[in-house]
Amino acid sequence: MKEFWQNIPTEVGQLIIIALFALWIGLEQRQVHTGKDSKLFGTDRTFAFIGIWGYMLWLLDRENLRASWGGGAILAVYYYRKMTDRQDFGLASMLVALITYSLAALVATQPLWLVVLV
Secondary structure (H helix, E strand, O other), X not given: OHHHHHHOOHHHHHHHHHHHHHHHHHHHHHHHXXXXXXXXXXXXXXXXXXXXXXXXXXXXXXXXXXXXXXHHHHHXXXXXXXXXXXXXXXXXHHHHHXXXXXXXXXXXXXXXXXXXXX
16 A cells, blocks of 8 residues: 555655545535524535645645635635525534635645644
């Protein structure tokens, strides 16, 4: 198994890890909101997309992080607007989405145990 990971480029391995963690977070969000009369704002596919999008923007500008900050701001404004339109003001789901978005920087710069801890 160690030889398998050595043959994969670092960016592809990080993308796989981010996609799996983001999918896992999305599945947990779906499980939390299943059966409740709440206005769900994203499940497994949405959170997987958020994690992958965060990684792609992080790859664009690793030094200045302008693309990552801009994407995070767009994500926060979009979901805040969505919450105000629906009159559903749960902040936890939005924070989970932003944590999922920041997985890119965590996976790329921190040890894997810290990513699992988050």
